[in-house]
């Protein structure tokens with residue numbers, strides 16, 4: 001009996017979380033407030049560091065409800081404000097009766113966050129340095145320690161393989177099915193290329209997902225330059241694992257710099 005009552009109470013509190021607006025949740029819970037404020041800052045940093053442009057987005061899982069996530073309404077990253085943040089379920093449905101226009105590609109976030117409990121923040125963008133890898137099938141691999149999380153190389157999502165019945169799509173991840181297929185392509189890695197479109201990446205925190213987006217893009221540029229000069233020496237899987245363990249302990253350092261840059265511009 002007690003168990004039933006307890007279960008009912010948990011259900012009730014979960015539905016209350018879903019029913020409260022993002023603003024109300026921020027007022028009630030410091031962890032939500034911190035996550036939403038960091039998400040807004042991350043939008044500005046990603047634009048300032050050329051990881052996104054007028055398009056692109058970043059999400060974060062709700063710290064008090066793992067089955068929902070926060071993502072801006074459909075505006076460009078550098079102009080995102082706290083009031084723009086919406087809450088979604090893991091099928092990409094907006095919660096709290098929020099009827100504002102959402103990003104058409106929110107399913108990238110719901111697909112990956114649903115499949116990957118180890119990932120709490122997802123980024124999608126169209127940064128041009130990564131595009132040639134998705135187009136040619138040349139594997140994007142870690143050429144230096146900063147992007148060691150790329151491991152043995154980024155997988156490439158081919159939308160033609162999953163779009164039914166017509167393989168000629170508009171290239172957008174515009175449905176839960178396409179978001180789930182993209183997530184399957186990513187597998188257990190942290191970065192996936194999208195042929196003719198862009199990339200998606202993720203990590204257990206906003207800071208780390210931003211770090212990974214920025215350094216994967218830098219890796220793409222360095223790798224392309226190196227390939228013109230000759231045979232490229234990539235990090236071995238062992239080097240990549242060791243370097244990742246070391247470098248990802250220090251991400252607070254560039255985050256401070258990136259934050260101050262955008263704060264000084266405001």
Ligand SMILES: [Zn+2]
Nearest residue numbers: 105124197198
């Ligand atoms: Zn896109």
